Every structure is written in C-alpha cells, then in structure tokens.
Amino acid sequence: MTTDRSKGEVWVFAEQEDGVLSDVPCELLGKGRELADRLGVPLAAVLMGDGVEPLAKPLFEAGADKVHLVEDPSLKVFRGKAYRHAFVSMIKECAPQIVIFGATHMGRDLAPAVASELRCGLTADCTDLQIGQYTDAKTKETFDNVLLQIRPAFGGNIIATIVNARNWPQMATVREGVMKPLEKVSGRTGEIVRHAAGIDGVEIPVEVLEIVRRHSSVNLKGARIIVAGGAGVGSKENFKLLYDLADALGGAVGGSRAAVDLGYVEHERQIGQTGVTVRPALFISCGISGAVQHLAGMQDSAKIIAINTDKDAPIFKVAHYGIVGDLNVVIPKLIKAIKG
Amino acid sequence: MNAQQRLSARPGGYNSVVCIKQVPDTKKITGDAMKADGTVNRAALPAIFNPEDRNALEAALRVKEQYGGTVTAIAMGLPAACAILREALMCGADKAYLVTDRKAAGSDTLATSYILSCAVRKFNPDLVFCGRQAIDGDTAQTGPQIAEKLGFAAITYLEDIEMDGDYAIATRDIGTGIEKDRVKLPALFTVTEKFGELRPFDVKRVMKYKKAKAPVENGNVALEGDLAIGQLSCDDIGAAPERCGFAGSPTSVNKIVSVVLAGGDYKEVAPTDEGVKSLVDELVQDHTIG
Ligand SMILES: Cc1cc2nc3c(=O)[nH]c(=O)nc-3n(C[C@H](O)[C@H](O)[C@H](O)COP(=O)(O)OP(=O)(O)OC[C@H]3O[C@@H](n4cnc5c(N)ncnc54)[C@H](O)[C@@H]3O)c2cc1C
Numbered sequence: 243m244t245t246d247r248s249k250g251e252v253w254v255f256a257e258q259e260d261g262v263l264s265d266v267p268c269e270l271l272g273k274g275r276e277l278a279d280r281l282g283v284p285l286a287a288v289l290m291g292d293g294v295e296p297l298a299k300p301l302f303e304a305g306a307d308k309v310h311l312v313e314d315p316s317l318k319v320f321r322g323k324a325y326r327h328a329f330v331s332m333i334k335e336c337a338p339q340i341v342i343f344g345a346t347h348m349g350r351d352l353a354p355a356v357a358s359e360l361r362c363g364l365t366a367d368c369t370d371l372q373i374g375q376y377t378d379a380k381t382k383e384t385f386d387n388v389l390l391q392i393r394p395a396f397g398g399n400i401i402a403t404i405v406n407a408r409n410w411p412q413m414a415t416v417r418e419g420v421m422k423p424l425e426k427v428s429g430r431t432g433e434i435v436r437h438a439a440g441i442d443g444v445e446i447p448v449e450v451l452e453i454v455r456r457h458s459s460v461n462l463k464g465a466r467i468i469v470a471g472g473a474g475v476g477s478k479e480n481f482k483l484l485y486d487l488a489d490a491l492g493g494a495v496g497g498s499r500a501a502v503d504l505g506y507v508e509h510e511r512q513i514g515q516t517g518v519t520v521r522p523a524l525f526i527s528c529g530i531s532g533a534v535q536h537l538a539g540m541q542d543s544a545k546i547i548a549i550n551t552d553k554d555a556p557i558f559k560v561a562h563y564g565i566v567g568d569l570n571v572v573i574p575k576l577i578k579a580i581k582g
Numbered sequence: 583m584n585a586q587q588r589l590s591a592r593p594g595g596y597n598s599v600v601c602i603k604q605v606p607d608t609k610k611i612t613g614d615a616m617k618a619d620g621t622v623n624r625a626a627l628p629a630i631f632n633p634e635d636r637n638a639l640e641a642a643l644r645v646k647e648q649y650g651g652t653v654t655a656i657a658m659g660l661p662a663a664c665a666i667l668r669e670a671l672m673c674g675a676d677k678a679y680l681v682t683d684r685k686a687a688g689s690d691t692l693a694t695s696y697i698l699s700c701a702v703r704k705f706n707p708d709l710v711f712c713g714r715q716a717i718d719g720d721t722a723q724t725g726p727q728i729a730e731k732l733g734f735a736a737i738t739y740l741e742d743i744e745m746d747g748d749y750a751i752a753t754r755d756i757g758t759g760i761e762k763d764r765v766k767l768p769a770l771f772t773v774t775e776k777f778g779e780l781r782p783f784d785v786k787r788v789m790k791y792k793k794a795k796a797p798v799e800n801g802n803v804a805l806e807g808d809l810a811i812g813q814l815s816c817d818d819i820g821a822a823p824e825r826c827g828f829a830g831s832p833t834s835v836n837k838i839v840s841v842v843l844a845g846g847d848y849k850e851v852a853p854t855d856e857g858v859k860s861l862v863d864e865l866v867q868d869h870t871i872g
C-alpha cells in the first residue's frame with residue numbers, strides 16, 4: 243500500500259457487457275480527468291471481464307492514463323461477488339484515493355458491496371464531483387483536497403454535499419448522462435496493468451442461467467432534439483402530436499414520469515431523476531409542470547421551449563422560450579411553421 | 583404455482599426477514615416542508631411505508647404462501663416506525679421487530695447496514711428481502727451492504743422469485759435486459775416495484791394487530807403473546823457501538839442547499855401563427871434546427 247494517500251490514483255469502473263463498453267465509463271473519465279489533473283495524479287480505468295483487453299483502447303482515447311485489467315473466465319458475466327473480490331483486492335494493492343462508478347444497475351450492485359467490505363463511505367447518484375477543502379464541524383479538523391460529492395436528496399428538493407474525509411478510498415456513483423465525455427483523442431494510449439482475479443477457491447453463490455437483452459429502439463441520450471410531453475398531453479392518442487412534431491424536426495420523443503405512469507409513453511422515455519438525463523441542442527417541453535425531479539434530467543439542454551397553459555408553471559423558470567398556451571393549438575402551428 | 587414447485591420446496595419452507603423503513607413522503611414536499619436553513623422539516627411530512635419495501639414484503643409473503651415458512655419484519659428507526667410494523671403484521675407478517683437505539687442516530691448507509699445485519703443475523707433467515715431503495719435517500723446501498731456483511735449472496739432489482747430446494751431462481755432487471763439466476767441460499771434480494779403490489783390488509787388481522795405495540799409505546803412493558811412488537815437495542819443484537827451512528831459513519835454531510843429555481847427571464851412567445859413562426863425562424867437562423 244502507498245503510505246502517502248494523496249498520491250493515490252483516481253479510478254473509474256469501466257463497465258462492459260458482452261465485451262461492449264457502456265457509455266458511462268467514458269463520461270466518468272471526462273470528470274475523472276478533471277479530478278486527477280487537479281490532484282496531480284494518474285487517471286485509471288478498471289476493466290474486468292473475459293477477453294476484454296481490446297476495450298482498453300477506447301478508454302485511453304477517452305482520457306485514461308492507465309487501465310487496470312483483470313481477465314478471468316469467472317468474470318465473463320457480471321456476478322456481484324466475483325467482481326467484488328477482484329475489485330477489493332486491487333484497491334487494497336493500489337490504494338486509489340477516489341473510485342467512481344456509474345449509477346447503473348451493475349454499478350449500484352457492485353459499489354455498495356465494495357464499500358461495505360472496505361468499510362468506507364459511498365455516495366450514490368452524484369450529479370457533480372469537485373475537489374475542495376472540508377472542515378469537520380465538530381473537531382474543527384481541516385482536510386485539503388477531498389472529494390466533494392454533490393447530489394440531490396429528498397426527492398430532489400435539496401442538494402447535499404457529502405464528504406468522506408477519513409476512510410479512503412472516497413467512492414461515489416454517478417448517473418448516466420450526467421458527466422460529459424471528453425473529445426475522443428484517436429491514437430492516445432497508456433499503460434495496461436494486469437491483475438489476477440484471485441478468485442480461485444472462492445465460492446460464487448450465483449449461477450447466471452439466462453440473459454435476455456432489451457433492444458431499446460429509443461435513444462434519447464443521443465438525440466439532438468427532444469420533444470417531451472407530460473400529463474398535460476391528456477392521452478396516449480394525443481401523444482401522436484408530439485411524434486409528428488419530432489418527425490418534422492428529426493428529433494426523439496420523451497416524457498415526464500406522470501406521462502409514463504399514465505401509460506402515455508414507455509418507461510424508457512422517462513426524463514428526469516429516475517429516468518434518463520439529457521442535454522440536447524433543443525428541448526421542447528409540452529404540458530409538463532416542471533417538478534424538480536423532472537428538471538434534474540433536462541435543465542442543461544442548450545435551448546428549452548416550454549409550452550404550458552399555466553403561466554406560473556415552474557417549467558418556465560428553466561425555459562429560454564415560453565409559450566403560454568394550449569399544446570393542442572400550439573404544436574400544429576409549430577409543425578406548420580417548420581414545414582412551411 | 584405448480585406441483586413441481588411444491589415438491590422442490592424445502593421441508594418446513596423458508597424463513598424470511600424483510601427490512602422495512604418508515605420514510606417521509608417526499609412526493610408531498612411543499613414549500614413549508616423546507617426550513618429557512620435549507621433543511622427538510624420532517625415533521626411537516628406524512629411518514630409512510632417506503633414504497634419498494636412494500637414490494638419486498640409482498641415477495642416474502644408470496645414465498646411463505648407458496649412454499650411455507652415464516653416472515654419477520656424489521657424496521658430500524660424511531661418508535662413511530664411501529665406504524666409500518668403494524669401494517670406488515672396486518673398484511674400477514676408473523677413477527678415484527680423495531681430496532682431502536684440512540685446509538686444508531688446519524689447512521690449513514692454503512693452504519694445502517696451494519697446494524698441491520700446484526701439484527702437480521704439473530705433470526706438466521708434463509709431469505710432476506712429489502713426494498714431496492716428508500717425514497718428519502720434514494721441510495722439503494724443498504725441491501726447489498728447488509729448482504730456483504732452477512733456473507734449472503736446478493737441479488738439486486740428482483741422482479742420474480744421461485745424456490746428450488748436450497749436454491750432460489752431469481753428474475754432480475756439488469757438495466758439492459760432481464761437476467762435469470764440460480765442462487766444458493768442464504769441470499770438477500772432487493773425488490774423493485776415490478777415485483778407486484780403488496781396485498782391488501784387482511785380484515786381479521788387488522789382487528790387484531792391494530793393493538794400490537796412495542797414496549798416503547800407501552801410504558802416500557804412488553805405486551806403478551808402475538809401482539810408484542812419486539813424491541814431491540816444495539817446491545818441486544820450485539821452491534822459494536824463504534825460501528826453505529828455517527829461513530830460508524832464514514833460519510834458526513836458538508837453542506838445542504840435547498841433547490842430554489844432561479845431564472846424566469848425567458849423570451850415570451852405568443853401562441854399565435856406569427857409568434858410561433860418568428861420563433862421557428864429564430865431557431866433556424868441560429869442553426870438549432872434545419
Ligand atoms: C423520488 C422521485 C423521483 C421522481 N422522478 C421523476 C423523473 O425522473 N421524471 C419526472 O418527470 N418526474 C419524476 N418525479 C415526479 C415529479 O415530481 C412530477 O410528479 C412529474 O414530473 C409531473 O409530471 P407532469 O409535469 O407531466 O405532470 P403535472 O405536474 O400534472 O403537470 C401537467 C402540466 O400540464 C399543463 N397542461 C395541462 N393541459 C395542458 C394543455 N392542453 N396544454 C399545455 N399545457 C397543459 C398543466 O398546466 C401542468 O403544468 C419523481 C418524483 C419523486 C418523488
């Protein structure tokens with residue numbers, strides 16, 4: 243173990259499935275780069291699986307200086323205990339100071355178990371990470387260069403900054419789509435550090451019998467233009483208006499949780515704290531009130547147009563253009579103006 | 583349920599523990615629920631049975647119904663949390679326990695999962711069910727951490743379960759699809775709303791268990807028999823004080839700000855043909871569309 247913990251690396255868990263890298267690791271490397279540069283330490287990705295070495299290349303191109311690679315047949319599909327074992331022994335060996343995971347199903351399974359075994363803190367679903375100073379209110383002890391873990395809490399009504407200044411590594415999960423990946427640098431390379439999984443003889447109590455992948459036809463995160471509807475759309479049938487507008491613009495359709503709960507749109511189209519986070523060039527919000535949990539997923543859009551009959555709806559507070567009016571009247575006019 | 587499943591069940595069925603939490607109803611947060619200093623005034627919010635813990639209880643009750651065994655509900659918190667323990671009894675739980683102790687105050691998820699793991703261990707269960715996440719913290723960490731501390735298999739995002747002797751066949755959501763696992767017991771599951779809603783109260787049980795009480799609610803005297811809600815302190819469950827509450831919590835809250843939306847200076851567009859047309863023109867001109 244390194245004795246000077248301030249020299250510890252910044253780590254990002256490079257989640258992959260079936261040998262395909264998820265989007266999250268590259269997003270996290272974008273943020274990780276900033277943190278590592280601030281601390282003057284290397285940025286590393288942790289890549290686990292079977293035959294996944296080729297995935298090191300995109301990780302270097304996304305900003306990693308190093309890739310800690312563990313390849314083992316027992317890591318082919320994700321199983322919490324096997325991954326945890328391999329991860330914890332690497333952390334004990336290399337003593338990173340920060341470890342970040344995507345707040346995906348896999349990350350939210352693995353990260354708590356790793357933190358529990360190491361008895362260190364873990365902050366879930368961070369929306370921002372910064373390096374800063376922290377003073378313990380009770381002991382007045384001051385810590386420099388700690389990870390400030392910023393996240394909404396209480397259903398999005400407050401924003402809390404969490405620190406774990408004493409029990410390192412400092413660990414956090416970050417939701418998909420929240421951090422921005424860096425511009426990919428083709429040909430950028432780095433060092434691959436191989437580790438043994440060290441799980442021979444460890445009983446893994448789970449056998450994966452079957453995986454059926456959902457083939458999502460919806461790609462909200464990649465859309466440049468999003469037309470989103472809420473309870474105000476009134477019915478599933480009426481959502482056709484929004485699809486027509488999206489078609490006219492070459493955009494995708496999303497919805498608020500109320501629209502999803504009412505059965506107007508599929509769950510995978512939900513935007514917000516418990517859905518996807520998007521930041522398209524243009525976001526057209528139709529019949530959405532603008533609850534904090536919804537805003538959390540769309541307020542960083544470059545341009546926001548809000549259409550709502552209620553001039554006091556909170557959505558207007560994040561809008562760049564506001565149309566106080568009935569979406570059933572306004573949308574056809576929009577389509578006409580675009581086509582015309 | 584089919585005959586084959588019944589045959590493959592263990593004799594005596596399965597003993598389950600369900601961890602349930604009482605939470606403030608964060609959906610009902612209004613202006614007056616926020617204090618001037620930006621913290622939440624919990625007293626101004628109704629306290630409810632955490633939604634996904636209801637699904638977790640349903641999972642345990644379904645296993646009991648199909649394969650036999652027992653269901654024990656555990657809540658850690660203030661005496662007020664007995665309200666949800668009574669609800670659990672009314673729905674069909676056999677026993678209910680409140681873990682309550684000043685030493686537990688200020689616990690983050692690591693300390694909470696440690697305390698709950700000590701409590702769960704007392705019951706030596708085959709199956710443990712937690713909700714996926716609690717709506718006050720939204721962390722989804724407590725379940726997997728309890729499992730790690732107990733050395734149990736952990737299955738997150740459970741949507742369905744069947745039993746097969748010393749194994750559970752679990753269907754879970756992995757985000758990018760659905761996975762089926764064969765899991766060696768003992769195991770812990772975190773249950774999502776997709777598992778299905780908690781069954782309604784049983785009328786007879788309502789009449790009976792509305793009178794159930796923990797000693798703290800009854801002048802520190804335990805009720806006789808079935809109506810007693812068990813009460814456990816950190817000492818009772820052998821939880822080391824240095825791993826509970828503030829002392830056992832590596833994370834601390836540094837700062838809290840309430841969400842106050844700024845802005846409001848948007849460009850107003852009239853809902854008329856001309857208004858909409860000029861907006862579209864502007865967006866075309868700055869290359870947002872077109
Ligand atoms: C823990 C938690 C997580 C959550 N996560 C999310 C999330 O990820 N995403 C999310 O969206 N929500 C989320 N929510 C729910 C959120 O709080 C709101 O309930 C939800 O966003 C409301 O959706 P809405 O705006 O469509 O519906 P409403 O609040 O009912 O608003 C409908 C709006 O439509 C307007 N309207 C009605 N008719 C018309 C018309 N003809 N033309 C124009 N306007 C019209 C009304 O004026 C109103 O403003 C979450 C809540 C909690 C507690």
Ligand SMILES: Nc1ncnc2c1ncn2[C@@H]1O[C@H](COP(=O)(O)O)[C@@H](O)[C@H]1O
Nearest residue numbers: 601602658712713715716721722723724
């Ligand atoms: N104080 C508590 N008492 C009982 N169960 C709890 C408590 N805190 C968390 N849990 C369980 O852990 C799950 C996840 O909680 P959380 O990690 O806070 O999102 C909950 O759904 C409960 O099943």
